[in-house]
Amino acid sequence: MKWEGDRQSDNVEDRRGGGGGFGGFGGRTVGIGTLVIALVGGAIFGVDPGTILALLGGGGGPVPVQQAPGGGSQRAPANDRETQFVRTTLAYTEDAWTQIFASQGAQYRPARLVLFENGTDTACGTGRSATGPFYCPADSTVYIDLSFFRLMQQRFNVAGEFAQAYVIAHEIGHHVQNLLGVSSQVHNAQQRASEREGNALSVRLELQADCFAGVWANRTNQREKILEAGDVEQALAAATAIGDDALQRQSQGTVVPDSFTHGSSAQRVRWFTRGLESGQVEQCNTFEARQL
Numbered sequence: 001m002k003w004e005g006d007r008q009s010d011n012v013e014d015r016r017g018g019g020g021g022f023g024g025f026g027g028r029t030v031g032i033g034t035l036v037i038a039l040v041g042g043a044i045f046g047v048d049p050g051t052i053l054a055l056l057g058g059g060g061g062p063v064p065v066q067q068a069p070g071g072g073s074q075r076a077p078a079n080d081r082e083t084q085f086v087r088t089t090l091a092y093t094e095d096a097w098t099q100i101f102a103s104q105g106a107q108y109r110p111a112r113l114v115l116f117e118n119g120t121d122t123a124c125g126t127g128r129s130a131t132g133p134f135y136c137p138a139d140s141t142v143y144i145d146l147s148f149f150r151l152m153q154q155r156f157n158v159a160g161e162f163a164q165a166y167v168i169a170h171e172i173g174h175h176v177q178n179l180l181g182v183s184s185q186v187h188n189a190q191q192r193a194s195e196r197e198g199n200a201l202s203v204r205l206e207l208q209a210d211c212f213a214g215v216w217a218n219r220t221n222q223r224e225k226i227l228e229a230g231d232v233e234q235a236l237a238a239a240t241a242i243g244d245d246a247l248q249r250q251s252q253g254t255v256v257p258d259s260f261t262h263g264s265s266a267q268r269v270r271w272f273t274r275g276l277e278s279g280q281v282e283q284c285n286t287f288e289a290r291q292l
Helices: 032-041 051-057 081-103 149-154 163-181 183-191 197-224 231-241 244-252 266-280
Strands: 012-014 112-115 118-123 125-128 134-136 141-144
Touching: 081 112, 081 163, 081 197, 118 141, 125 183, 134 244, 141 163, 149 163, 149 231, 163 183, 163 197, 163 231, 183 197, 197 231, 197 266, 231 266
Parallel strands: 012 112, 112 141
Antiparallel strands: 118 125, 134 141
8 A cells, every 4th residue: 555655634633551431431331242343333443432322221322421531631643654644644544534424525534543552531421542533523533552563463364554544434434424414414313223223223333334345446556556466455455354243253153143233355355445436425325225
């Protein structure tokens, strides 16, 4: 992936090296079984774990907590290559979605991105490294512990910067859904739905974020020519590795489709590819698709 020398986003906060606090998810008491489900669901490119915990507990979304954003002093991000890559990728998403929103007469409001280690306070509760990258709609922020990228390689044998960019673009896809009101509509519908129906809605939400990541890749490559040989294969390998069926097969040896919350490997690949090939947001309406 070609990215050196391109614009880097200023919407990055580095909380590494400082304590972020461990306030829990809005004071909600969570059983170990629920916590494990939330960690597994949140660790693989999903919505923030606070949302998962709230839904599992009968709530309709993240549980806001009253605290100072950041849980510590804000400082400029480090200037190492890994951090530069994250800042550049975030800038790519800002440029792509600003253009897309402007074409519809709307204004894109960029997300913030927080780098942290171990744990940090968020408006959705405490984010932990074990949950992987996640997006908190309550503060419009993506949270990432960069050790997750190393875990991707170790656990899923998925390497490469474009695969990492796909992770960031997927989380920004959730930010776009938040701006469009899609996330709140889904969460409201889940409150009235059965567990099976709620899972099905979550799958459609996640697959749309995958499609949005593909749209981002298309638009960014048109403008910046970032793609190199093997890059798309990296992203497809990542999408395949984190399909619900692949994860369930790896962790428990069996596959239970009704419990899917993110989509199968084939579905994730299909919707990312759809966005990548079309570059059109209109192609990402998973909620009206008869077949995912």
